[in-house]
Amino acid sequence: MKVLLVNGSPHKEGCTNRALMEVSAMLSKNGIESEIVWIGTKTNGCVVCGGCKETHKCVFDDAANIISEKMAKCDGLIIGSPVYYSSPNGALLAILDRLFGFCPYLAHKPAAAIASARRGGTSATIDAINKYFTIRQMPVVSSTYWNMVHGSTPSDVEKDKEGLQTMRNLAQNMAWLIKCINAGKEAGIDIPTAETGERTSFIR
Numbered sequence: 046m047k048v049l050l051v052n053g054s055p056h057k058e059g060c061t062n063r064a065l066m067e068v069s070a071m072l073s074k075n076g077i078e079s080e081i082v083w084i085g086t087k088t089n090g091c092v093v094c095g096g097c098k099e100t101h102k103c104v105f106d107d108a109a110n111i112i113s114e115k116m117a118k119c120d121g122l123i124i125g126s127p128v129y130y131s132s133p134n135g136a137l138l139a140i141l142d143r144l145f146g147f148c149p150y151l152a153h154k155p156a157a158a159i160a161s162a163r164r165g166g167t168s169a170t171i172d173a174i175n176k177y178f179t180i181r182q183m184p185v186v187s188s189t190y191w192n193m194v195h196g197s198t199p200s201d202v203e204k205d206k207e208g209l210q211t212m213r214n215l216a217q218n219m220a221w222l223i224k225c226i227n228a229g230k231e232a233g234i235d236i237p238t239a240e241t242g243e244r245t246s247f248i249r
Contacts, residue, residue: 046223047078049119051112053126053137057083060161061125063199067209068123068159071216077223082115084108090139097147109140113148120223122151122183123215124174125159131166133173145177153236155222156183157215159192161202167193182239186222188215 050069054061062081069079089105096104103109116122124141126133133141145151158174160167168191178185192215194208195201202208230236 046076046220046227047080047119048072048121048123048219048223049112049115050079050081051108051122051124051137052081052083053124053134053140054083054161055086055134055136056127058199059127060194060196060199060202061127061159063202064159064161064194064208064212065123065125067212068216068219071213072220075217075220077121077216077220080115080119082108082112084137084140086136088136088139089143091142091146097143101147101149103143103147105143107140109144109148112140112144113150116148116150116154119150119154120227121154121186121219122156122178123159123219124156124177125161126170126174128160128162128166128170131169133160133170138173141174141177145181152182152239153226154183155186155219155226157186157188157192157219159194159212159215161194161196163195163197167191167195184222186215186219188212188218 050065052062072079126137156178158171160170188211190211195205
């Protein structure tokens with residue numbers, strides 16, 4: 046069992062990464078493997094070219110394709126982002142817009158969003174990321190507070206004791222849900238098959 050952790054910050058070893066490291070350590074204590082993937086600093090937004098429809102890969106060969114390939118072998122997903130004007134990092138949003146359009150390995154895998162900020166905008170950032178999960182049939186994992194840490198540097202985050210506690214509780218809930226889903230599969234409970242085909246036009 047494995048969870049993919051996505052560092053959506055332009056700073057590879059900044060506050061977002063520190064929060065993800067706390068999650069990773071607790072996942073390990075619960076017998077769940079994890080891997081942190083950094084999106085880097087260069088990416089592109091979706092241009093709706095349709096190139097991914099047949100290949101399930103994006104024509105822009107960056108972190109979106111890397112995350113998709115890794116999700117084929119992962120049981121859960123946690124996406125972390127710094128707060129930029131009460132929103133996720135723009136580069137991360139560009140990745141998510143494309144990833145959630147073509148990746149076939151997301152449905153029914155537990156997911157969670159983490160936000161890192163100096164002060165405010167965390168709740169709006171988490172809400173924005175959660176919307177990607179809920180359009181791809183991904184159960185959203187919660188914690189004992191909203192999934193956020195505060196500080197301008199990783200050493201600041203170390204002082205956010207409640208924030209780090211929230212990360213650990215999130216990791217435990219993620220591990221528990223993944224184990225429950227696996228136990229259900231072993232007991233013969235099948236993943237539901239979604240209806241498809243209906244497309245309502247609101248233009249009359």
